[in-house]
């Protein structure tokens with residue numbers, strides 16, 4: 001780092017420790033949450049930069065869904081999509097699905113961090129529980145944003161005609177971050193209750209598929225049996241898919257409602273996960 | 283909010299525990315009426331076999347486990363009433379290896395600079411100094427996953443130092459390390475302490491280390507403190523009591539105060555297993 005000195009410095013190693021003698025000043029409380037969100041997102045980006053294999057392996061599943069499922073149902077032409085080719089209709093659903101999977105399994109990552117002591121140590125820093133959870137939720141969002149862009153590119157390569165309007169793409173990223181914040185907090189909440197990795201893995205697998213099928217990701221709500229329609233209506237994933245379709249394909253949707261549902265869901269998720277996070281440390 | 287027992291004009295003790303008691307869900311008291319006071323600038327050792335309650339006591343001090351008001355104070359701040367204030371004063375290195383193996387050494391330290399609100403313009407400098415203080419400047423940009431056990435411990439020390447703690451808490455910092463790495467970890471701890479004057483609370487079950495490096499030690503067994511003094515005075519006392527000209531070690535003192543049953547009951551199976559697991563991860 002520093003230039004090589006002409007002669008070895010006569011002073012001891014401690015002479016360089018000027019900065020370490022003064023403790024950092026506390027930040028005003030209102031700046032804690034944004035500061036921690038930045039810290040957690042930076043870590044997530046650093047990890048992505050070091051190891052990109054996850055980026056590639058996570059691209060396989062959505063590609064298969066679009067190629068096999070999308071192509072087959074494109075031909076069968078049995079799903080009423082309102083005149084859109086089925087593969088186009090499916091693409092936003094797959095963006096939502098694949099980012100949800102990443103977020104749900106983020107809770108496992110939290111348990112791993114607990115077991116390895118990383119989380120324990122973060123819990124002893126001047127970071128309120130809510131700030132830590134919000135930070136982790138947005139860090140999961142960073143992962144999801146990258147995934148959404150990857151799926152977008154795959155879809156484009158497969159000939160899906162999605163929008164490339166910058167404002168709509170920003171909207172897509174915002175939707176994906178909010179959705180991931182909710183699902184990662186759901187997962188952290190379950191982690192706080194289940195407390196072990198195996199149990200969480202089981203619960204995670206048990207809930208992701210129902211969440212996926214009880215949403216409009218694969219087919220419009222109107223073609224579901226009525227009991228499933230009720231579940232779909234309270235499933236935040238449906239609002240995420242709806243918003244993504246509206247933004248990327250221009251299908252009719254109530255964007256303010258979609259955003260409102262996602263914001264409220266994320267806020268509730270953060271509150272629940274913050275309340276249970278302390279349990280993980282015990 | 284300073285310590286009530288502090289005479290005027292004197293700095294409050296770094297740590298006071300008054301009747302600290304903690305029971306887990308099963309009702310058994312892991313820590314049972316712990317009374318101790320660690321003076322500012324002291325290196326204080328909490329010693330005891332596996333399962334003695336050292337980690338639990340430390341987790342109470344670090345705000346990880348909830349304790350009632352009045353039981354634990356850090357530089358006069360009550361842990362129950364002022365968690366954030368207490369967390370700003372201390373750094374904690376847990377028993378497990380807690381560096382993130384998928385980040386570089388520098389990124390690991392940088393994270394802790396961020397979460398302790400080090401201003402941006404100071405961050406790089408502080409991180410570099412902390413890494414230098416533990417002798418990891420060369421290895422700073424390698425992934426922590428490639429570090430040896432001793433290097434990970436020193437990295438954790440750098441993570442702890444970057445926030446300039448007034449109280450450094452280390453839980454079994456040398457567990458599972460080979461003798462050379464153990465000495466190196468201790469030498470870095472002692473050098474930093476000499477330079478900064480910070481207080482160090484350390485747990486260990488290696489009595490020889492405690493004898494060598496700690497100003498005072500508390501011998502803990504089954505949640506209680508059985509003896510508390512300088513290692514020198516504890517061994518001297520036992521020699522006088524024995525009066526047979528032998529020179530007892532701290533380990534002998536421990537056997538003396540813990541009474542019989544130490545070998546049979548010192549640590550249940552799960553404690554041993556947990557310690558072994560840590561040792562395996564470190565080694």
Ligand SMILES: Nc1ncnc2c1ncn2[C@@H]1O[C@H](COP(=O)(O)OP(=O)(O)O)[C@@H](O)[C@H]1O
Nearest residue numbers: 282306312331332333334335336337338339553
């Ligand atoms: N999370 C836990 N739940 C229940 N009992 C625990 C837990 N952690 C520790 N204990 C029990 O508390 C006692 C003290 O453990 P600990 O503080 O880890 O001891 P030490 O650190 O001295 O080895 C042991 O009997 C241990 O089994």
Ligand SMILES: [Mg+2]
Nearest residue numbers: 336337377454
């Ligand atoms: Mg322990």
